[in-house]
Amino acid sequence: MAGTKKARPDLALIPMLPHETLYIGVDVGKFRHVAGFLSRTLLQRHERFEGCPAFAFEQSREGFRALVDRIREYVPLEQATVLIEHTGHYHKNLEQYLLELDITVYRIHVQERPKGMTKTDKRDALNLANRLYTQLELGAQVEEKLQLVRRTVPPTQAAMQLRGFMQHRDALSHQRTQLRNKLTAICDELFPEFTQIFHDPNLAVALAFREKFPTPHDIATASLSALRETRVQYFPSETNLLRLQQLSRETIGITNVDRLRGMKVEQELLIKELRLVQEHLERLDAEIADIVKTCREGQILLSMPPIGPVQAATIIATIGHINNFEKAAELKSYFGWAPRREQTGVSFDRTKLAQGGVRSVKQMLYLMAVRATTLDCEWARIYRRLLPRMATYDDRIKEYRGPSRLRTIEKKS
Known part of the structure; x- marks a missing residue:
C-alpha cells in the first residue's frame, strides 16, 4: 500500500x-x-x-x-x-x-x-x-x-621501574635549573663582582660562601681566618680571598636595606632547596644506574661508548618494549630522527629532520651524538670524514663552521 x-x-x-x-x-x-x-x-x-x-x-x-x-x-x-x-x-x-x-x-x-x-x-x-x-x-x-x-606490548620489568624514575628525574632537573637561575639573578643584583672569583656562583664552594656571608658587607667585614675555613682545600687561593674582600668593598650591588633583607632570606631558602633537589637527584641516579646495569637491554646500550646510565634509562623507559616497533625506521621516527624530504622536480630538493618525536629523547640523542664525536670510536671517524664536506672551514678561528654548530674534534686531538 x-x-x-x-x-x-x-x-x-x-x-x-x-x-x-x-x-x-x-x-x-x-x-x-x-x-x-x-x-x-x-x-x-x-x-x-x-x-x-x-x-x-x-x-x-x-x-x-x-x-x-x-x-x-x-x-x-x-x-x-x-x-x-x-x-x-x-x-x-x-x-x-x-x-x-x-x-x-x-x-x-x-x-x-x-x-x-x-x-x-x-x-x-x-x-x-x-x-x-x-x-x-x-x-x-x-x-x-x-x-x-x-x-x-607490555613494557619490560626494567622499563616499568625506570618510567617513574625518569619522569621524576626530569621534573627535578627542571626544578634545579630554575633554582640555579634564581640564585644567579640574586647574585647579579646583590654582588655582581662575585663571579670574578667564582666563575659559577652555584658551585658547592660558592654556595658555601654565599650561605655563610650572604651580603658583600659580610664578606668585607669577615676575618681572613673565617674565609679560609669556608673554602674547599685551597680554593679560592689566599690571593683571591683578599681580592674577594676588596671587590666586596667596591661592589656596585644593591644597598637598599629593605631589599637586602628580603634577598638574604630568599637566597638562604633557595640554597637549601637546591641542595635538597641535588640530594634527590643523586639518589635517583644511583637507583637508575643499578637498574640499567643489571637488565639485559641496559647492558646492551651501555656497550655503546656515548651512552651512559641516564641515557640508557631514558631510551628503555621511552620504548617500553622493543617489540612495540616492527622496523628500525619506526623507532627512529618515534625518537624524532626520521628525515623528511621535500622535492619538486629539479628546482627544489631539501631534507631535514621531522618535527615529531619524543622531545626528551630527541634532545638526549643530539647530546649523545655530540659526545660521540669526541671519543675514539667509529662514529668519530665518520664525523671526521664528513666534516670537510658538510661544513665550512673558518681560517680566522681555525675550525669548521656548520649548521650543527658542533666543535671539531680536530681541535681537541
Whole structure:
C-alpha cells in the first residue's frame, strides 16, 4: 500500500559469528570513558558504524569490570581487540587492566577531528572502533603514519621501574635549573663582582660562601681566618680571598636595606632547596644506574661508548618494549630522527629532520651524538670524514663552521 513503510526484519536476532572479532574503540576521559563496539555482524545489524552500540564506564575498577562484562556479552575476551588513544596519562590504568586479562590492545596518536563534525564521546569512540576495523579487518592503508594503529606490548620489568624514575628525574632537573637561575639573578643584583672569583656562583664552594656571608658587607667585614675555613682545600687561593674582600668593598650591588633583607632570606631558602633537589637527584641516579646495569637491554646500550646510565634509562623507559616497533625506521621516527624530504622536480630538493618525536629523547640523542664525536670510536671517524664536506672551514678561528654548530674534534686531538 502506498504511504506505508516497508517492514524491516528483526535484525536483533542475528547472532554473531562463532570466531568473529569484536573491535572496540575507547574515548578516554579523566573520570569517565566511552567504549564503542563494532564488528561485521554489528555493522549488518545497524547498517552504519555510527549506529553501533556504545557503553560508558567510570575510571575505576568497578567501571573496568563493567566494560569486561559487556565485552563478554558479545564475544569471549580472546576475540576482543581494543583501540585506545594516547591522551596524557589517563589511558594507562585501563590499558594495564586490559593487558593483564590478555586482551589485545592497540594504540593510536590523538587524531585531529575534521572541521564541522559533531563532537560527542560516543561518536569519537565509534570512530576509533571503525578505524581499528578498517585497518585490521579490511586491510585499509592510511596516508599518514600518525593514523596507523599499533599493537601495545607490555613494557619490560626494567622499563616499568625506570618510567617513574625518569619522569621524576626530569621534573627535578627542571626544578634545579630554575633554582640555579634564581640564585644567579640574586647574585647579579646583590654582588655582581662575585663571579670574578667564582666563575659559577652555584658551585658547592660558592654556595658555601654565599650561605655563610650572604651580603658583600659580610664578606668585607669577615676575618681572613673565617674565609679560609669556608673554602674547599685551597680554593679560592689566599690571593683571591683578599681580592674577594676588596671587590666586596667596591661592589656596585644593591644597598637598599629593605631589599637586602628580603634577598638574604630568599637566597638562604633557595640554597637549601637546591641542595635538597641535588640530594634527590643523586639518589635517583644511583637507583637508575643499578637498574640499567643489571637488565639485559641496559647492558646492551651501555656497550655503546656515548651512552651512559641516564641515557640508557631514558631510551628503555621511552620504548617500553622493543617489540612495540616492527622496523628500525619506526623507532627512529618515534625518537624524532626520521628525515623528511621535500622535492619538486629539479628546482627544489631539501631534507631535514621531522618535527615529531619524543622531545626528551630527541634532545638526549643530539647530546649523545655530540659526545660521540669526541671519543675514539667509529662514529668519530665518520664525523671526521664528513666534516670537510658538510661544513665550512673558518681560517680566522681555525675550525669548521656548520649548521650543527658542533666543535671539531680536530681541535681537541
